[in-house]
Amino acid sequence: MTEIMSQLKESLSTCDESGSTDAVQKLLNAGVPASEVIAACNEGMGKLGERFDAGDAFIPDLMFGGMIMKKIMTTLEQLPGAGEQTPVGKTIVLGTVQHDVHDIGKDITAMVFRGNGFHVVDLGVNVSPKQFVEAILAHKPEFVGLSLLLTTCYKSVMLTMEAIANAGLRENVKICVGGAAASDMVAERCGIDHYAKTAIDGLNWAKQFSV
Numbered sequence: 001m002t003e004i005m006s007q008l009k010e011s012l013s014t015c016d017e018s019g020s021t022d023a024v025q026k027l028l029n030a031g032v033p034a035s036e037v038i039a040a041c042n043e044g045m046g047k048l049g050e051r052f053d054a055g056d057a058f059i060p061d062l063m064f065g066g067m068i069m070k071k072i073m074t075t076l077e078q079l080p081g082a083g084e085q086t087p088v089g090k091t092i093v094l095g096t097v098q099h100d101v102h103d104i105g106k107d108i109t110a111m112v113f114r115g116n117g118f119h120v121v122d123l124g125v126n127v128s129p130k131q132f133v134e135a136i137l138a139h140k141p142e143f144v145g146l147s148l149l150l151t152t153c154y155k156s157v158m159l160t161m162e163a164i165a166n167a168g169l170r171e172n173v174k175i176c177v178g179g180a181a182a183s184d185m186v187a188e189r190c191g192i193d194h195y196a197k198t199a200i201d202g203l204n205w206a207k208q209f210s211v
């Protein structure tokens with residue numbers, strides 16, 4: 001199984017579509033849980049990012065890698081049990097912060113929360129601080145999830161937190177941040193309750209308040 005996991009990571013990082021989807025199918029057929037498949041995909045996408053950093057991959061590669069990843073997610077979403085579960089009656093407003101258009105991690109997070117009975121309000125990408133505030137007012141969520149992939153968008157996180165506080169809503173919601181540019185330090189500096197390393201980490205954090 002380790003070999004197929006490695007095949008998946010290698011195929012995704014080199015944008016080999018059939019190699020990636022074959023590996024996913026083999027893993028699922030062997031009963032590997034979707035969460036482990038997602039974790040391997042994450043690593044593969046991270047490696048693709050490293051290739052991009054090293055000048056060995058280019059924007060079209062990132063885009064193609066993103067398309068392969070979305071295809072894999074569609075397969076995972078169709079698995080039995082991946083849909084809405086018994087509602088836990090809690091809502092999360094989710095979005096990728098302003099000026100950032102990466103949505104794969106956010107979409108996985110939405111899928112994971114939905115699959116565990118949360119009501120998910122997905123605001124999409126490039127979400128302005130004002131849109132977050134409006135969504136909190138409209139949906140009265142218990143949780144807000146910010147996705148942050150670009151270090152240049154750190155300021156968007158700060159401005160979003162400021163806008164939520166200025167609207168008098170900070171005490172009403174628990175807030176977490178995730179994505180490649182997020183960290184414990186970002187969370188701490190922005191006054192965010194939790195840094196979620198993965199979607200599952202975010203879910204487990206939210207679940208403690210949801211029993």
Ligand code: B12
Pocket residue numbers: 038041042045046047048049050052053059062063065066069094099100101102103104105106108109144145146147148149150151152176177178179180181196197198199200201202203
């Ligand atoms: C695919 C990709 C793209 C695609 C995105 C396609 C899409 N539909 O999303 C495209 C081509 C659009 C793109 C564009 C750019 N990209 Co890009 N991209 C990537 C890449 C390779 C993979 C991202 C990804 O999808 N990973 C897989 C997912 C599953 O992982 P994830 O997002 O981290 O999510 C997981 C967790 O973090 C967590 N999570 C994420 N969000 C949240 C939120 C909450 C609430 C919770 C609980 C959890 C959670 O859950 C997920 C599952 O566990 C990364 C490399 C990397 N290391 O991330 C670079 C990367 C993020 N991109 C980068 C760059 C520079 C860019 C561009 C600026 C390039 C350019 N010069 O134009 C543009 C910016 C566009 C913009 N304004 O946003 C850099 C950022 C560097 C930096 N320091 O900021 C990276 C790190 C690559 C690199 N190493 O240089 N990119």
